[in-house]
Amino acid sequence: MKEKLVLIGNGMAGMRTIEELLKLAPDKYDITVFGAEPHGNYNRIMLSPVLAGDKTIDEIITHDVQWYQDHNIDLHTDTTVTAIDRVKREVIADDGSAVSYDRLILATGSNPFMLPLPGSELEGVISFRDINDVNTMIETAKTHNNAVVIGGGLLGLEAANGLMQQGMGVTVVHRSDTLMNQQLDHVAAGLMRVELEAKGLKFLMNHATQALMGSDRVEKVQFDDGTDIAADLVVMAIGVRPNTALAKKAGVLCDRGILVNDTLQTYTPNIYAVGECVQHREQTFGLVAPLFEQAKVCANHLANIGIAVYMTTATATQLKVTGIDLFSAGDFRGDGQSQSIIYKDPQRFIYKKLVIKNNTIIGIVLYGDTHDGQWYFSMLNEQQDISALRSTLVFGQQYCEHLEKVAV
Secondary structure, three states, rough: OOEEEEEEEEEEEEEEHHHHHHOOOOOEEEEEEEEEOOOEEEEHEEEEHHOOOOOOHHHEEEEEEHHHOOOOEEEEEEOOEEEEEEEEEEEEEOOEEEEEEOOEEEEEEEEEEEOOOOOOOOOOOEEEEOOHHHHHHHHHHHHOOEEEEEEOOHHHHHHHHHHHHHHOOEEEEEEEEOOOOOOOOOOHHHHHHHHHHHOOEEEOOOOOOEEEEOOOEEEEEEOOOEEEEEEEEEEOOOOOEOOOHHHOOOOOOOOOOOOOOOOOOOOOOEEEEEEEEEEEEOOOOOOOHHHHHHHHHHHHHOOOOOOOOOOOOOEEEEEEEEEEEEEEEEOOOOOOOOEEEEEHHHOOOOOEEEEEOOOEEEEEEEEEOOOHHHHHHHHHHHHOOOOOOOOOOHHHHHHHHHHHHHOO
């Protein structure tokens, strides 16, 4: 008789775990999946192209309803699990259904952080997290003009670009003086701002939002310096928090995220967790690469192979934001003991910065030309001594290899 496996969360990390498990042990489990949204699994990263009009919702669905049927998976869409009975080994959903499990995977993802501002309950104040948010933005753009995006990080800029493509006038409000300050230094962020302003985006840097004004629908955003701007739509894109509510309610050990060990098991027997909801060795996760690595390790243990362990490694961010190529990794700000090698061509909007310490690369920022990103990143990971390449390193792999050939 097959064991029963239940997955709570029909997102990218959870469903990648199921995919990996089906490769390793296709007949081991009867699988049930609960998803709060009314769709199959989709690629959340591709919401930005949908908003910008480059893709349709159907094109970003990675597992349609038929896929679940073909793999004999019992899919519950539009259904939220409200409780886990650890004694009975049973999950209870908001539609009244109860499903028993032998093993359970929590993949509850994260929740967008919404500023607790006066007026945040007004119509037209949303996050940028799921298909529903994208639909709201596209519909709003048909009848309204002014959008304000709070947050100048990756998600905020993607939302701003998409809304601009939909025909709205967009202002990005950012508390810092540096756009995408998690991925870029001040110089690269400055180049980005110039490029994005040329495309039509407006920016209010070093601005803190104090209140959202309006009667039924949002009409204005007010700042702590007393100024305000008109807004028919406000998108909050200021980060996410691991969604631990269900786990905490069930008594599963949590800190900032659901605590897991190196095999992605929680500290409750038979319960695993993967994705943005987890905390592993003090870290939480938002990029896709570590989530997919977690999925592999978790599947390995669910298949009773049990040899894989999850190790947090340095991750690189390689992005195309509104048509601009970026790459960053490691400690790209450096410290008093590090040095920076910089190449800058403002006319072509190209900027490269390598942070060096003890003759190894510890940080990378590439803007406009990311061709050598992975080459630098492998050096960073391997802590390769770059002494011999130091004078030419910033010109890239092809140039350095050409010089080597000429020298021989």
